[in-house]
Amino acid sequence: MLLVVDVLSFATTVDVTTAAGAHVLPLPYRDDRAGDAASAAGAVLAGDRGGGGYSLSPTSLVSAPAGTLVGLPSPNGATLCSEAAGLGAVVFTGCLRNAAAVAAAAGSAAHNGPVGVIAAGERHTDGSPRFAAEDLLGAGAIISALPVxxxxxxxxxxxxxxxYETSDDPARNVRECxxxxxxxxWGYRADVELALARNASSTAPRLHAGVFSHH
Structure with missing residues (x-):
């Protein structure tokens, strides 16, 4: 059982997309195979932020039509989810918006077995890993809510x-990280604010056959 936390922005985007009744196919980032995989699955491939269509920006997918399958590449969350699924793990993705819901669903699905929580982290412009304070807080929120x-x-x-528990203001911490x-x-303050709505969502996105849907 693995919970992948990527607050800004993969897990938040998956949350709002599946809450709308749509589905998400996580795809590798900047990989030519992503387009082929999306086409084979009949998915709409998300593009770059600011391109006018679906993207990793959660605000672009808040009103996605129910039943739509969105192919969503991301360098951290999507890649980790795809790799974990390939190993046969049960995979959820969570964020601050749905921490309590994901903890409850994953705790139930684990049947008293181990639960791993992965803070996805970020990347520098050269592709090297970078610590992400928002994912530490998101992981902490979920861990605090797990029945363990x-x-x-x-x-x-x-x-x-x-x-997470001792942060005087998690929202400010995420805004200022x-x-x-x-x-x-970059002009995406609305994406950050959307991600900060703690436990505003009851959605617990779980990966089934490579696709995230509302659990």
């Missing part, structure tokens, strides 16, 4: 949970 006592959690899980500031500077 602190004594049964790993040190890393407890540290993430404490980071590197990823939040970048999106705002």
């Amino acid at each position: 006592p602190a004594s049964a959690r790993s040190v890393e899980a407890n540290l993430a949970a404490r980071a 590197v990823s939040g500031r970048e999106l705002a500077e």
Whole structure:
């Protein structure tokens, strides 16, 4: 059982898309195979932010028509979800918007088995990994809501949970972290604000046959 957390923005985008009754096919980022995979699945391939169509921007998919299958590439969340599914894992994706719902659904599906929570992180412009404060907080929010006592959690899980629980203002922390500031500077402040609506969603996106749908 794996929960992939990518607050800005893959998991938030999957949340709003599946809440609208649409579905998401996670795809590798900047990979020629993504287009072929989307075509083979009958999916609408999301483009770059600002292109006018569907994209990794959650605001572009809030009103996606029910039943639409969106092929959504992303360098972190989508890639991790695809790889985890390829290993046969049960995969959910979560964010601040649906932390409680995802924790409840995953806790039930785990049947008292282990649950791994992956903070997807970000990437520098050269492609190297970058720590993402928003994903630490998102992971902490989900871990805090899982029906697992602190004594049964790993040190890393407890540290993430404490980071969330002791944050004086998680929304401000996300707005002012590197990823939040970048999106705002690029003109996507609305995406950040959408991601900050803690537990506003009851959607728990689960991967079935390579596609995320509302669980």
